[in-house]
Amino acid sequence: MSKRKDIKKIMIIGSGPIVIGQAAEFDYAGTQACLALKEEGYKVVLVNSNPATIMTDVKMADKVYMEPLTLEYVAKIIRYERPDAIIPGIGGQTGLNMAMQLEKKGILKECGVELLGTSSKSIQLAEDRELFKELCESINEPVIPSKISYNLDEMKKAANEIGYPVVLRPAFTLGGTGGGFAYNEKELIELGENALIQSPVHQVLIEKSVKGYKEIEFEMMRDCNDKVITICGMENIDPVGVHTGDSIVVAPIMTLSKKDENMLIKSATKLIKALKIAGGCNVQFALNPKTSEYYLIEVNPRVSRSSALASKASGYPIAKVTTKIAVGMSLSEIKIANTNAAKAPSLDYVVAKLPRFPFDKFTSASNTLGTQMKATGEVMGIGSSLSECLLKSVRSLEIGVSHFHLKKFDSYKTQEIYEYLKNFKDDGIFAIAELLRRGETTAKIHKISMITEFFLKELKKIIDFEKVLAKKHNDIKTLKEAKIIGFSDKYIAKIWKIKEEEVFKLRKENKIMPVYRMADTFHTNAYIPYFYSSYEGTNKSKLTKKKKIVVLGAGPIRIGQGVEFDYSTVHAVQTIKHAGYEAIIINNNPETVSTDYTTADKLYFEPLTPEDVLNIIEFEKPDGVIASLGGQTAINLADPLQKRGVKIIGTSVEAIDRAENRDLFEKLLISLNIPQPKGLATTKISEGVAAAKKIGYPVLVRPSFVLGGRAMQIVADEKGLKHYLKTAVEINEDKPVLVDKYITGKEVEVDAICDGRDVFVPGIMELVEKTGIHSGDSISVYPSFSISQKVKGTILQYTKKLGLGIGIIGLFNIQFIVDKNEKVYIIEVNPRSSRTVPFLSKSTGYSLADIATEVILGKSLKEQGIFEMYPEEKERRYVKVPVFSFNKIHGLDAYLSPEMKSTGEAIGYDDKLNRAFYKAMQASGMKLQNYGTVFVTVTKKDREEALPLIRRFYNLGFNIVATPGTSAFLNQHKIHNKVVNKFKDGSEDITKLLHSGFVSYVINTSEVGRNGMDGIKIRALSIETNTPLFTSLDTVRVVLDVLDETTLRVSTIDAK
16 A cells, blocks of 8 residues: 555544643644644644644644534534544544544544544454453453443442452543452442443443553554554553553563563564554553463553653654554655664663652642552653663652652651552652662562562662762762762762762763763664763764754643643744754653654753753753743753853843742832732741731742642631641741732733843733632633723733843743732742743734744844734634543542642633633533533532522523522522532432432532531542532633523513
């Protein structure tokens, strides 16, 4: 088969908003796919609802639709655009499910649209648990004993036949959503109800547990000529039982015999040939290392999360090749890296992927790991040895550690650590390191952790060398050995009780500096600008005479810092290249577009720490470093780098300090006559209590220098404040806590650019929810919908004053409060790119990151043709709605607060505001129903505000159910309702109600700073039953506006 010439226009369906299990890797895949198709001369139509991505830039495809990924909208686009074909395997599980729906409903047949790549029959065989099992049995490949079930009775019967423990695997879900281990019938029932809800086809596989086996995965590629290659074999350090997205993963495979490895490759090849996969796919195995017995766990018949990791680990562009195979090209026809795609890569280095968990923010959530993924992101380290790449990965995580040492375990007794390790934990590897530090044997640790002893011994080598370092202070030979192993300057400094800068100086004086090796896996002598540091081998990074600029990346995706920052850094790199400079990027996130080595002129895949960045700068000697586009990760590096002689371009370190240092910022605001809520920075608990008393409750408390509102809370009284200061944060001279007056009002946000003379504000965004909810968790609207021209004028005036007063050169973000008297207060200024930059760029048509980069490079706003401070607002309405992953993190309270909890965002746009709201809510995955029951339980202070909202639901024909206090209030105001008793009264009424399936919405509010157990249980049940939950009445008001416009009413013939 050769390249298809009968096809002209192809549709790509994206993966939608970022959720746990489906993150930035699909932006990378989608971007590669669009570029690959355009390279081959096809017209590309892209559908994706995530504004934060590079793939949804208008230049990426011929047509970009940022519409909800639902059957209704995608079918409309197909009927309008009439593409010849769709490639279904690029947009993760979302894109795949959508393509299958389109075929099942006959839309593809109706419109004459072909599915390219892996056929729908093959997708069905791979995704349907029963069909997959039958296929494996037909080709004599072992699958784990299992039974399909469609209800709880079938589940119980299956579990009894197979024998406990069992694993529940819902069909057609991502990231193991709804799955888990059940050790008895009680646990089976608890998990089973949710598993049925989470599966779109209500099908759950009950499977024999092989917990403790080794988990091995292969990224494979097959073309239409039946040519199969193995791209990358990956070994999970964690055993089967931990979702592979939550496991530490290494490549190449290290502990299997060649015989076992070849046996699994042969099995994977046999399977994908039987499935007739066209393109890349991921095959996972469970292997008993003692007996070589293996089982096929699953195959992903699409580009997956693991594909991005395998692509970056191997340098093989999996999504690009998959896309070209889909249009009929063979592997030998596809050109990559001075060879063709039929050549399998081979690694002469080691990579390690470490997951990034959200438990540093979600301290109340359970950090026990299982088959349901919980990591929000990941980092990758590349090194000459396993120890080197593992230590690089650890310091890339940004969790306050630079080594396998977590302070938390210092106080644990040895037996307590063993108890802790009985269940898989997010920080288990640090607990194991502490056991090794105490002299515990690898054999004993293997018994409890089921981690192969080879890996435990590698970890032991690292721990043992700590003792060598401790005995040989300032010894040059020992220093060199430590650097070869992968020790950071910071940890060496800690052991030697000297400053980190002194270790760097000692290294430099003794020429102990890294070389930069090339990640070349095809070995064709081609120059691949993809580098990693090592203290062994020879340097391969070529220095040029061009002027060069380094862009600092954003690191791992976590709550508060998502793919939006990768968007800004990629745009910066493109602008730098266009301006004639050599563009260099440093980043460590394998999921992103920025770490595709074709994005910049040079990619350094390295940790974003002062040491690792400084090593590169010492080697490259760039003309400047940009730290203001990679989020808080990059901005935090500006000061330590400048102190060590690095030229930071754009907003200076002094200007950053004026924005982020509380005292300096307050002085600036006073000098500019700009109001802010009363507040004080405190370094002692007693100071905090005195400050709150002076300011008046309620107060907003938070640590200084935060990201995503981490540990930010509203407290209502002294008791609550003392509890917060004792338990939620570390408070001392170096870590002040801010205590601010909590002001209720509208929240407004701007992203702006300052060139030192002029300020440009492309748009003002108004948030739906009032203050008290983190802006990242609020619904954001451009243009603003309720603030007056007077308020806009004040906001623009303050923005210009602050941009010039702080000394911003480039992007900055300001958040404002507008009170009921139209007084405007400043909440904070972020002297960097923000989460809203992609959304505002796409809404206004101004590419903010590009304009800001030009400013940083010295081109003024006027020289770029921007003469107005505030351009005319668009008539169209744009809405950004947050997306949450509460169903993945057990024990996390879904109440919205000043601490950010969302993992992604979706966009909706229309000429009418309510329609834009409707589309954005649909795009976020919210189930909007115009019938059913509304369950209401609101605090006394919220009842008057809630009353007209509940009446509107009642008038729309909804049943109202309420808890006793709310019910009595509604009865007083003649709103008919049914009462349900609370949990604290010993009633299970609410549990039965939410499990009944007829509740459309839950409205639950709490007192400021107080969350009772009833509220926590109600919210947990709402998440468990997938019922839309609202904890802000402002959100309810918008939902009602949407329902008012979309709901048909009934009335008598003579009604007025």
